[in-house]
């Protein structure tokens with residue numbers, strides 16, 4: 248959704264309250280698309296603070312399905328977005344882009360709500376999502392989700408490592 252800013256910029260002190268529905272139904276990133284699990288409307292508060300200084304406040308709650316880093320099961324991940332920007336509308340668009348490229352949600356005389364919220368999700372994107380702290384992951388041989396039970400794959404190759412670890416522990420105990 249694009250919000251036309253001409254009206255609010257025409258008069259100092261003018262305020263605007265807008266509720267916008269997010270149109271994006273997937274979150275596109277360089278490594279793939281993620282489905283939204285839930286979207287609340289975006290509550291926007293805009294204010295012309297005089298001298299072409301525009302205050303933008305936005306608030307919403309969203310959730311996106313992100314695969315667990317170990318077992319790849321989708322995990323409903325919540326994003327609580329609350330942000331505030333002061334934008335100098337007396338600058339040309341090129342100046343604004345140079346000064347703060349996070350303000351790329353201002354396009355000429357419009358505010359691009361999709362772009363604003365996209366940026367906010369991106370900066371909050373988690374490094375790693377786990378379905379639970381002790382997720383067992385998937386078997387590297389058969390791909391079975393080990394949270395749902397064990398598989399019949401040969402696990403002997405793990406034994407030397409396990410033995411090494413128990414060696415270390417027993418050494419610690421001796422000290």
Ligand SMILES: [Zn+2]
Pocket residue numbers: 315316317318319320377378379382383384
């Ligand atoms: Zn998992």
Ligand SMILES: [Zn+2]
Pocket residue numbers: 386387388389390391398399400
């Ligand atoms: Zn297996």
